[in-house]
Amino acid sequence: MSSKIIFVTGANRGIGFAIVQALATRFPSHTYLLGVRSLPSGHEAIQSLKALGLTSTAFEAIQIDITSDPSIASAVFLIKEKHTRIDILIPNAAIAERVKPGDQDFRASCNRTLDCNVTSFLVLASSFLPLLHASCTPQVIAISSARGSVHHLTTSQVPPTASIPYNISKTALNVAMLEMAKLESGVLWQAASPGHCKTAFNGWMGKKDPLDGARVVVELVADREQGDEGRLGMGFWEFEQGSLRSVEW
Numbered sequence: 505m506s507s508k509i510i511f512v513t514g515a516n517r518g519i520g521f522a523i524v525q526a527l528a529t530r531f532p533s534h535t536y537l538l539g540v541r542s543l544p545s546g547h548e549a550i551q552s553l554k555a556l557g558l559t560s561t562a563f564e565a566i567q568i569d570i571t572s573d574p575s576i577a578s579a580v581f582l583i584k585e586k587h588t589r590i591d592i593l594i595p596n597a598a599i600a601e602r603v604k605p606g607d608q609d610f611r612a613s614c615n616r617t618l619d620c621n622v623t624s625f626l627v628l629a630s631s632f633l634p635l636l637h638a639s640c641t642p643q644v645i646a647i648s649s650a651r652g653s654v655h656h657l658t659t660s661q662v663p664p665t666a667s668i669p670y671n672i673s674k675t676a677l678n679v680a681m682l683e684m685a686k687l688e689s690g691v692l693w694q695a696a697s698p699g700h701c702k703t704a705f706n707g708w709m710g711k712k713d714p715l716d717g718a719r720v721v722v723e724l725v726a727d728r729e730q731g732d733e734g735r736l737g738m739g740f741w742e743f744e745q746g747s748l749r750s751v752e753w
């Protein structure tokens with residue numbers, strides 16, 4: 505298995521951190537670039553990964569605010585200079601503000617959410633395309649949510665939301681990913697639903713440990729290790745009840 509360069513945004517905490525931890529445990533010879541808004545939080549995360557026993561794996565903190573074009577450009581530049589390519593891009597960073605229509609800040613909150621969770625995905629993914637094209641097996645795993653599934657929403661499989669803009673943003677993220685896949689068929693595009701995890705996102709109310717939430721990503725990466733195309737291909741995936749399965753859009 506050749507060593508891969510993997511870049512995860514929002515990797516200093518929550519599911520992003522768990523994704524790095526779970527991947528590094530399964531694939532210790534890959535290199536992990538932790539996209540973080542503040543470098544000290546990235547260095548702290550790397551210390552925590554080392555303290556968890558991941559001492560032989562290469563980790564590096566990369567400063568990136570996904571809502572800032574100059575910040576994205578600077579991350580692309582730094583990674584290109586040192587690593588020349590990205591094999592797997594994992595856009596994970598997102599926000600969920602608790603607002604409802606009628607709240608004073610609703611318009612601004614909607615715009616912030618869609619900017620961070622959708623527009624920034626598109627800008628990030630397109631900015632990293634040259635580095636992805638430098639890989640033999642380029643793969644993008646966008647961290648979505650079951651709340652983005654129109655099927656789940658229309659079949660009452662998800663409880664009422666505390667944030668309508670967040671739900672909309674995850675449906676839009678899925679569509680954004682499908683559109684990118686049409687434009688860039690040389691890249692394997694996948695959306696992943698981690699499930700309801702205990703993180704700051706939901707005031708630690710989630711049912712799953714973030715490491716269990718990261719399992720879907722580990723399985724998608726492992727699948728791609730089987731061959732150039734991967735067995736699973738483009739789609740919306742989750743790991744629930746002990747197996748990897750597709751989520752209805």
Ligand SMILES: NC(=O)c1ccc[n+]([C@@H]2O[C@H](COP(=O)([O-])OP(=O)(O)OC[C@H]3O[C@@H](n4cnc5c(N)ncnc54)[C@H](OP(=O)(O)O)[C@@H]3O)[C@@H](O)[C@H]2O)c1
Pocket residue numbers: 513514515516517518519520540541542545568569570571595596597598599620647648649650697698699700701702703704705706710
């Ligand atoms: N938790 C769940 O139950 C759940 C369920 C389904 C899907 N998800 C998805 O899983 C992903 C991670 O969620 P989480 O629960 O781990 O959230 P979290 O604990 O709140 O962590 C969010 C991460 O995103 C980063 N971030 C936020 N805005 C950013 C920006 N503008 N630029 C760069 N980084 C930014 C944060 O950085 P700072 O530390 O600097 O704030 C943090 O690292 C999200 O896409 C979320 O939608 C979560």
